[in-house]
Amino acid sequence: MCGIVAYLGKKPAQPILIEGLKRLEYRGYDSAGVGLINPDKIGIKIIKSSGRISVLEGLLPEANPKEVLGIGHTRWATHGEPNTINAHPHLDYTGKIAVVHNGIIENYSTLKTWLISKGCKFASETDTEVIANLIGYLYSGQDGKKTPNGDQNKFEWAVQRALNELVGTYGLAIICTDFPDMLIGAKKGSPLILGLGENEFIIASDAAAIVEHTTQAIYLADNEMVTISSKGFHTKTIDNVEIRKELKQIEFSLDAIELNGFAHYMLKEICEQPKALNMCLGGRLDARDGRVVLGGISKYWREITRAKRIIINACGTAWHAGLVGEYLFEQLARINTETQYASEFRYRNPIIEDDTIVIAISQSGETADTLAAVEQAKERGATTLGIVNVVGSTIARTTDTGVYLRVGPEIGVASTKAFTAQVAVLAMLAIELGRRRHLSSDEAKFYIEELAKIPAKIEKILTKSEQIKKIAEATCDRENWLFLGRGFNYPVALEGALKLKEISYIHAEGLPAAEMKHGPIALITEGMPAVFIATMCSQYSKIIGNIEEVRARGGRTIVVASEGDENIKQYADFLITVPDAPEELQPMLTVVPLQILAYHAAVLRGHDVDKPRNLAKSVTVE
Ligand code: M6R
Numbered sequence: 167m168c169g170i171v172a173y174l175g176k177k178p179a180q181p182i183l184i185e186g187l188k189r190l191e192y193r194g195y196d197s198a199g200v201g202l203i204n205p206d207k208i209g210i211k212i213i214k215s216s217g218r219i220s221v222l223e224g225l226l227p228e229a230n231p232k233e234v235l236g237i238g239h240t241r242w243a244t245h246g247e248p249n250t251i252n253a254h255p256h257l258d259y260t261g262k263i264a265v266v267h268n269g270i271i272e273n274y275s276t277l278k279t280w281l282i283s284k285g286c287k288f289a290s291e292t293d294t295e296v297i298a299n300l301i302g303y304l305y306s307g308q309d310g311k312k313t314p315n316g317d318q319n320k321f322e323w324a325v326q327r328a329l330n331e332l333v334g335t336y337g338l339a340i341i342c343t344d345f346p347d348m349l350i351g352a353k354k355g356s357p358l359i360l361g362l363g364e365n366e367f368i369i370a371s372d373a374a375a376i377v378e379h380t381t382q383a384i385y386l387a388d389n390e391m392v393t394i395s396s397k398g399f400h401t402k403t404i405d406n407v408e409i410r411k412e413l414k415q416i417e418f419s420l421d422a423i424e425l426n427g428f429a430h431y432m433l434k435e436i437c438e439q440p441k442a443l444n445m446c447l448g449g450r451l452d453a454r455d456g457r458v459v460l461g462g463i464s465k466y467w468r469e470i471t472r473a474k475r476i477i478i479n480a481c482g483t484a485w486h487a488g489l490v491g492e493y494l495f496e497q498l499a500r501i502n503t504e505t506q507y508a509s510e511f512r513y514r515n516p517i518i519e520d521d522t523i524v525i526a527i528s529q530s531g532e533t534a535d536t537l538a539a540v541e542q543a544k545e546r547g548a549t550t551l552g553i554v555n556v557v558g559s560t561i562a563r564t565t566d567t568g569v570y571l572r573v574g575p576e577i578g579v580a581s582t583k584a585f586t587a588q589v590a591v592l593a594m595l596a597i598e599l600g601r602r603r604h605l606s607s608d609e610a611k612f613y614i615e616e617l618a619k620i621p622a623k624i625e626k627i628l629t630k631s632e633q634i635k636k637i638a639e640a641t642c643d644r645e646n647w648l649f650l651g652r653g654f655n656y657p658v659a660l661e662g663a664l665k666l667k668e669i670s671y672i673h674a675e676g677l678p679a680a681e682m683k684h685g686p687i688a689l690i691t692e693g694m695p696a697v698f699i700a701t702m703c704s705q706y707s708k709i710i711g712n713i714e715e716v717r718a719r720g721g722r723t724i725v726v727a728s729e730g731d732e733n734i735k736q737y738a739d740f741l742i743t744v745p746d747a748p749e750e751l752q753p754m755l756t757v758v759p760l761q762i763l764a765y766h767a768a769v770l771r772g773h774d775v776d777k778p779r780n781l782a783k784s785v786t787v788e
Contacts, residue, residue, distance in 0.1 A: 175366025531559025
C-alpha cells in the first residue's frame, strides 16, 4: 500500500527520493509527495500531488545540492480522498515538523478533537496530520513540559511522547526544521527498514527502495525508532531504552526488481516461474530417500507430525494456494485441514487445541488480516507456521517457524510466481508430513520426482503465450466470465477468475464446477466465456458433463486439458493443453495458462497491468 522513502546523506535528496518512490510504485498508490529540509532558508519545502509520480516530477524544481535531507511518500487513501491536500508529507501547525506515514491511527479522531481544543489547525482529512500536530504540539512545549531528561534532544523526545499516545499502526519518517541534520524513523505494525550506505542513510518501507544504494540494512521491530544524523544513528524503543540491532543483508539484487526487457512485471514474473520454482525446490527434495528437507522447520516436526488439525489462514491469491494445500494435506498426509480467510478467522472464536497447527500464507508477509490471524492463533496457544516470500517480514518474524518461498521479489500486483511457489511449499510440507505419518517411501519418492519435473513443464506452457493471446483477442470483449474446476483444480478456477478481474476489470466468477447447477448456470448466455480446467484427473468425466451443460446453453468454452487428450477437442471452442502430472500437483501447471490469458486480456483492453486501479500490492490495513 503506501510507501515511505527518506534520505539523509551528502547527495541532493530530491532525485533519490523520487527514484525510491518509483521503486515503490508497484505497491499501489493514488498520490505522492516529498518534503525537503532547506538549510539556507531553514524551512521545509513540501511538494505533493494526486496521481502518478510523473505528475509530481512535473512540479519539482531542479534539485538543490544543499538539500540532503528529505522524506517522500506514495499514498493509498484510507482517511480522506486521494487529493493533493491529503497527500503526504504532512506539516504540523507550526510548520516545523513534517511526517510521512504508513498505517492507520485508530484514535486519530479523539486526538484531533483534543489538539483542536489546544489551538492546533488542521488542513487535511487524514489521520497522519494528527501525528504531525501531536509531535508539533509536544515539541512546542505548550503543554508545559519543556525539557527532555538528560542529553536527549527535544525533537526525539517529542516524537517519543507522541508515539506513546498513538493507537494503531505506523511506519514513520519525520523531520524538523530546527534539526536540519536529523531524520527519525519509527515502526509499529508497518514495515520500516534503515539502509546503511556510505555516508548516507535511507529509510524505506520496502527494501526495493534501498537496494540501489546499499544491501546493508537494519529492520526495525514494533515500538522501535531510529534517530539518524550525518554522524551516525542510534536505535531505541519508543520508551527511550537504547537497543542494539543486528545488521542484515538485503538478499535480492537490483536486477531482480528491474523489468529486464519485459513489458510488465507481471509478464516477467509469469515467465520467471520455472526459475523461481527451481529456487524454491532447490536443495529441499531428496528423491533418493523420499524425503523433503525444510531447514527452517526442522525443530518443529514433532509438533507438526502429532497435529490433529491444520488451519490455513491467508487472503486473496495466497488463500487460493491455501485451498490447494487443504486438499494436499488431506490427500497426502491424511490430516484434517481447513482454509480460512484471515479476515474472518481473526474475528471468530476459533477452537484451537493443543494439537492444532496454524499455517499463515503471505507473499509480502505484511498483510494486516493474515498477521492478525497469526496473533490470534498464537494467543490461543497454536503452533504457527509461516509460508512467506519476503525475508524478515512481519509475518515471517511473528510465526513460530516457517518456510520461505525463495522466489525473489514479486513486484506485479497480480500475484503469479508466489502462487505457484506457495503451492510447491505446501506440496513439500504435505509429502514430508505424509511420510512421517503413513505415506510409503515409494509414494513419497513418486511425488518428489514429479514435483521436481514441474519447472520444466511450466517452461513448455510458457511457449503457448501467442496461442493464448489469440484466445484473449477472440473473447476479451465479453464482460462476464465463468471459471470452473473440480478437486485440486477448483482453487485454480478461483485464482483464474481473480487474475482476470483484478487486471482486466472483467467480471469473473470462479466455482467448483458442480456448483454451477445450483444457481450460476442461470448466468450463461450465448457466447459467454466459460473457462474449464479439465485435465486428466479422478473427476475428468464429471467435468466433461459440466462442459456439455455450458455448451448446451450457448456458452463458449475455453478448456485447459492434458496433452494428448484427443477426446477433449470436441468439447472445446478453444483448447490449451498442459503437460500431464499427478492431479495433486496439477495446480502449478493449470494456473499458468490462466495467468497468461488474464495478462493478454488486460493488455488488449488497454490497462496498466502492473498498476491495476484501486489495488495495492500489499494490504497492510484492514
Ligand atoms: O502478500 P499476501 O500474499 O499476503 O497478499 C494477499 C493478497 O492481498 C494478494 O494475494 C492479492 O489477492 C493479489 N493481488 C492477488 O493477485
